[in-house]
Amino acid sequence: MKILNERDSFLSNYEVAEHLKDIKKKYNWTFTKEDEEEHNNDKRKNRKRFAACGLNLEVITRDILAYVANSSTAVIDSPAKFQELMVFLNGFDLMKVEKLQIVNSLPRSMVTLYALVEECDQRFDEERSQSIIDKINELFPVEEEEEEEEEEEAGEAEEHANDENTAMEE
Amino acid sequence: MFILSELSDLVRIPPHTFNIPIQHSLTDELNKKFANKIIANLGFVVTIWDLLDIKDGLLKPGDGGSYVEVRFRCIVWKPFVGEVITGWVSDCSAEGIKVRLEFFDEIFIPKSYIFENCIFKPVEKAWVWKPDEETELYIDINEKIRFRVEEEIFVNVKPKSSEEAMGLEEPSNKAPPYALLASCQTDGMGCVSWWD
Numbered sequence: 001m002k003i004l005n006e007r008d009s010f011l012s013n014y015e016v017a018e019h020l021k022d023i024k025k026k027y028n029w030t031f032t033k034e035d036e037e038e039h040n041n042d043k044r045k046n047r048k049r050f051a052a053c054g055l056n057l058e059v060i061t062r063d064i065l066a067y068v069a070n071s072s073t074a075v076i077d078s079p080a081k082f083q084e085l086m087v088f089l090n091g092f093d094l095m096k097v098e099k100l101q102i103v104n105s106l107p108r109s110m111v112t113l114y115a116l117v118e119e120c121d122q123r124f125d126e127e128r129s130q131s132i133i134d135k136i137n138e139l140f141p142v143e144e145e146e147e148e149e150e151e152e153e154a155g156e157a158e159e160h161a162n163d164e165n166t167a168m169e170e
Numbered sequence: 171m172f173i174l175s176e177l178s179d180l181v182r183i184p185p186h187t188f189n190i191p192i193q194h195s196l197t198d199e200l201n202k203k204f205a206n207k208i209i210a211n212l213g214f215v216v217t218i219w220d221l222l223d224i225k226d227g228l229l230k231p232g233d234g235g236s237y238v239e240v241r242f243r244c245i246v247w248k249p250f251v252g253e254v255i256t257g258w259v260s261d262c263s264a265e266g267i268k269v270r271l272e273f274f275d276e277i278f279i280p281k282s283y284i285f286e287n288c289i290f291k292p293v294e295k296a297w298v299w300k301p302d303e304e305t306e307l308y309i310d311i312n313e314k315i316r317f318r319v320e321e322e323i324f325v326n327v328k329p330k331s332s333e334e335a336m337g338l339e340e341p342s343n344k345a346p347p348y349a350l351l352a353s354c355q356t357d358g359m360g361c362v363s364w365w366d
Contacts, residue, residue: 003178003212008243016172016216016245023217051189053198056206060216063273069258079351100171101254111365115254115316115358 010096013104014076015069020061027053031062072106075140088135093123106136172250174219175212178241179203181225183338185234191223196240204244207350210324214274227232229314247274250352255276256316256362259309262297264290269315269352276349279317282352285360299360319349 030036068074076082082103089099098117107113113129116118120129179200187195197218202224204215220243225238247253257277266284267275279318281290288299309315325345333339354360 001177001209003175003177003180003209004241006212008176011172011174011245014171019219019245020217023358054202054205057201057217060206060273064216067272097171097250097253104171105177105254105256109365111358114318117354 010100012100013068013071013073014082017073018064020065024061024065027058029058029061031065034161059083070105073104075106075142083138085135085139089132092128092132102132102136106140108133108142171253172216172244173213173245173246175246176222176241176243178239180239181238182233182235182237190226190295192238196221196224196238196242200240200242200244203324208324210247210326210347213246214348216247219243219245220278232271249322251318251319251321254316254358255319256314259311259313259315262290262295262309262311264292267297267309267315267354269292269317276346277317277352278349279352279354283320283351285355301322307361315354316359316362316365317351317352317354318356318359320353323349323351325349 002155012049018111028039030039042126047060085103089102101116104114105112105116107116110133111128113133117123172258181196181199181203183192183195183199187198200218203340204214205217222243223241227238229236237274248288253272255270257269257289258269260270260275264281266278266280268275270279271277281288281361284297285301288297294308295311299307299309301307325347327345327347331339358365
């Protein structure tokens with residue numbers, strides 16, 4: 001074995017998760033009860049689980065997917081939103097690794113953003129930093145806890161309305 | 171964070187996989203060899219990303235398999251010094267805090283890298299941070315914690331001798347092949363719930 005290039009490029013957690021999900025699908029692995037049910041309900045003949053690649057890959061796929069599901073990256077649901085955030089961040093004078101860390105941990109408060117970006121207070125004024133957080137909240141809204149339940153429901157109702165509209169259009 | 175590393179290796183394709191396309195059997199063989207393993211001084215290999223170049227297979231007398239040199243890229247987990255990661259506290263002791271991720275356990279925050287005026291309470295088995303006189307913030311086991319990577323340690327692990335494998339002898343290498351030292355000293359670090 002020879003190492004030709006130690007770091008060809010960086011990957012974000014999201015990209016890794018997508019890659020591993022493809023692998024999981026390809027090999028028909030099931031890691032949770034829901035997966036299991038889905039697998040059993042699958043009417044197609046494609047029920048065979050492949051193991052030619054060894055157990056280790058299955059273990060690491062399960063663990064990394066669990067890690068990503070527990071991390072803040074789990075809220076990224078579509079490549080389009082991911083792209084939009086990247087385009088937005090490109091407008092800032094940020095290092096590549098800093099952008100990547102923002103994408104990976106999606107800071108929701110000033111103090112976490114300051115922890116990720118070195119000398120953030122000198123490089124960006126408060127407004128600019130706040131705009132990053134606002135953008136993240138706008139693209140990937142977090143479900144607030146009980147106190148704002150009503151708002152959430154209203155939001156959901158709106159979403160349903162939207163769904164119906166799109167369905168009509170189709 | 172994850173990176174892509176470019177490697178090359180000589181892979182033996184076993185004869186019973188000659189009937190499937192070589193890309194598939196190569197990926198399977200490479201995954202068997204590298205997935206979920208640590209490469210010294212590189213990092214923790216997750217899986218193969220893509221194959222870049224496949225040379226012609228070579229035969230060896232007396233062996234049915236074909237040996238193929240392949241250039242490929244793999245996903246490697248290698249946090250850089252200064253990166254901020256979120257994990258779970260797995261153990262607290264007087265020496266410091268042990269942190270685990272879902273796939274990696276060897277992360278340690280030594281006591282010198284924890285907040286100033288942070289003390290260990292043996293009764294509760296927890297570290298307590300006192301930012302001022304009245305407040306007491308606990309770092310308990312299984313709490314979500316944010317930390318900064320300070321140092322990575324690679325140890326060359328020797329293969330077990332036959333006596334160690336049978337359990338007759340104490341294993342000589344106890345150190346993990348890859349471990350991280352982390353710190354928890356600046357604003358935004360420590361339990362995630364403190365800062366939100």
